[in-house]
Amino acid sequence: MTAAARSAPDRLLAVLATFDHGHPALSLSGISRRAGLSLTTAHRLVGALTEWGALERDADGLYHVGLRLWELAALAPRGLALRQVALPYLEDLYEATHENVQLAVRDGSEVVYIEWLSGRSAVGVQIRVGARWPLHATGVGLALLAHETPGFQQEYCAGPLPAFTPYTITDPGRLRRSLAEVRRMGVAVSSRQVTDDALSVAAPVRGAAGRVVAAVSVVVPQVDAQVPALVPAVRLAARGISRALGWQPEQAG
Numbered sequence: 001m002t003a004a005a006r007s008a009p010d011r012l013l014a015v016l017a018t019f020d021h022g023h024p025a026l027s028l029s030g031i032s033r034r035a036g037l038s039l040t041t042a043h044r045l046v047g048a049l050t051e052w053g054a055l056e057r058d059a060d061g062l063y064h065v066g067l068r069l070w071e072l073a074a075l076a077p078r079g080l081a082l083r084q085v086a087l088p089y090l091e092d093l094y095e096a097t098h099e100n101v102q103l104a105v106r107d108g109s110e111v112v113y114i115e116w117l118s119g120r121s122a123v124g125v126q127i128r129v130g131a132r133w134p135l136h137a138t139g140v141g142l143a144l145l146a147h148e149t150p151g152f153q154q155e156y157c158a159g160p161l162p163a164f165t166p167y168t169i170t171d172p173g174r175l176r177r178s179l180a181e182v183r184r185m186g187v188a189v190s191s192r193q194v195t196d197d198a199l200s201v202a203a204p205v206r207g208a209a210g211r212v213v214a215a216v217s218v219v220v221p222q223v224d225a226q227v228p229a230l231v232p233a234v235r236l237a238a239r240g241i242s243r244a245l246g247w248q249p250e251q252a253g
Helices: 008-017 028-035 039-052 067-073 080-097 139-145 150-158 172-185 227-244
Strands: 055-057 063-065 100-107 110-117 132-134 188-191 198-206 212-221
Touching: 008 028, 008 039, 028 039, 039 055, 080 100, 080 110, 080 212, 080 227, 100 139, 110 139, 139 150, 139 172, 139 188, 139 198, 139 212, 150 172, 198 227, 212 227
Parallel strands: none
Antiparallel strands: 055 063, 100 110, 100 212, 110 132, 188 198, 198 212
16 A cells, blocks of 8 residues: 555554654654655654654654653553552562563564563563563463464464574474463463573463453573472462452352
């Protein structure tokens, strides 16, 4: 579709979509180029978004995402609202382990991290709030994928499964077996899937209706990971968040 054929909402969204973790600040020409819009159109749309507060312009003339979008994001039930409910339990999990603690939700075929707690001595991870990774490559992603519908799982397993280390699951059959194991055990263990020095243990978080809405994990150095000791702590955190969201396991099933 040509730029001229795109609707006004499409063009506005294209401008906002030019910003990501690799491009947190952009010039007007940069926005124009990345959005596939003429400089005149980009100037008009950026001006409207800046006036409304969706974008902000700094002293160097670069544009950033504005606080007005942050205010709107705070209303998302799977974003800051979920984070506020979960934070006390994430802090408890961090105090019990002093390792990386994460909370994530599914968006399409990816996980989006909405909270991350890390200690100074914890293993380095390629994660930050707002980061996205394919479902099959992370512990939280496996915990979420394992509780999706059979149709969604079948479609995901049939799709491309990119590798990030030699240990990343890329075989559809192996992935299906891993998901069955997650459902059987109630936790997902992901070893060296994104980096070859980290292992994560993740558990699903359920909403009031019992549906899995998020996943919580702890990430530790793979070389000395004590999985049996981590599983109860992660399960406890996930159950606490679930109860805070209204889930009543004694009434489930």
